[in-house]
Amino acid sequence: MLRNLGRLYNRASCGVMQRWPCPYQRGQACLPVAVGNSKAYSNATSERKKFYQDVSISQGEEGLFEINLDRRKLKTPGGKLFTVPNEALAIAVATEWDAQRDTLKFYTMHLTTLCNTALDNPTQRDKDQIITATLKYLETDTVCYRVEEPAGLVELQKNEWDPVLDWVERRYNHLGSYNFWSLTGLEYVITQLKSVVLSFGLVDRHLTVEQAVLLSRLEEEYQIQRWGNVEWAHDYDMYELRARAAAGALFVHLSSESSTVKRKLLQD
Template sequence: MSKAPTGFDADFFVPANERDPVKAARDPARPLPKRFYKQAVAAPAEGGYGIFLDGRPVNTPARRPLVAPSLPLAEAIAAEWAGQGETIDPATMPLTKLMNTALDGVAAQMHEVEAEVAKYAGSDLICYRAGEPESLAAAQAAAWDPLVAFARDRLGARLALAEGVMFVAQPQAALDAIARALRDYVGEGAGASLRLAALSVMTTLTGSAIIALATALRAIDVDAAWAAANVDEDWQMRAWGADAEAMARRAARFAEFEAAATLARHSTPQ
């Protein structure tokens, strides 16, 4: 993004804990940069589809071209830029931030990130059930039993279930099957780092590699996946009421999950 006005830099799209600490100490409360463009569009570029601000291509914080492998994905990213007001607020641009993470970070450490995602299968959310109250146990079964069946029938992984929080070791055959499914989905070439980044975010947000894979493979839609990840929280809210601050945090997490699902579903080259 050359010729951007003074005050804007790509560091705004880097998580706060990964920013240059010297720079952060020098200016810990920087104002949001002003919008410096009128139009944001997606258009063909080398390697796929780029995002252009008044004709200038968008780059990642590491100055790599921000290029999507499919037009729908590029259009979704461009929509985030087009939707900005007088200032540019990265908090409202989860897809842009995730693309930056994939291209600048995940692409350089594919094996490590893949291993971290696979590790979640060893203690997956959907395997740990409440014995009581009966209403919570029923809600978990309704949301999670279809996902256990998905793991068995689609991934070839027969998962062991447990009651309570006592750890249960998963059969190695199941873990191997999930690892293979993860590897097969991520694949190679253009879009691989994007698909892996999407899986990583969805897995971390839900605590479930199975929910993430089911979403990526379109076995479950985004709303159903998010509901499955929040069965316990929803049950507690029905029992005790919702807290406004907690709901705001949840809405922010859902925006990240939705962005990751978008990335997962549109990261195959057209």
């Protein structure tokens, strides 16, 4: 089914791969830069001087976990109280805030961004709508888009992508088992890797982060081997993509976690 869809897309697109639109989830989401009643927010690509010293978590109403900066409660860009469903995810988010030094580098805080997306739901979609949107990404899935030349790249795509396609066709039938938060994370991973197939492989631990990123950049890596590259730019793009993909996969896992983490945040 996936291979047939890829072939149909190839003919329709005349070999031109389209970029995937994904408002709010490609690192452009707003992040809160203040707590309490303040409504000052910043774009995720900006930085700001660090304004707090201590980070902690607490459990509030209905068992949800909150993030506290100097004992003041964190809020979302939409003004909601920043809450997550379990302690494991709260610790991971708090660690992002604690890792910031003199300035807040919002573009490194992927888990915080994903939580804001799930809480504020800026596109006002329900679970079924996210599933429908996710499946539409198959129309431009990286591993379904095959070249006809050069022969070396054709063979490389066949050898590296076909085994993942075989696995995903055996493994997945539907997305209904994912909760809203997990679907938010999964969609984020898909927009980074440009592939539903590779995202399933990563989230299901069939692929490592390094493997998933390499497979998503297969054609680029092939061209680099032939023609060379600007080393620092290539490395930066690759590591940034790894960071985003890893954060998205971790978000899916943590937002599905139901057990309570026993250890305390930032315990010496």
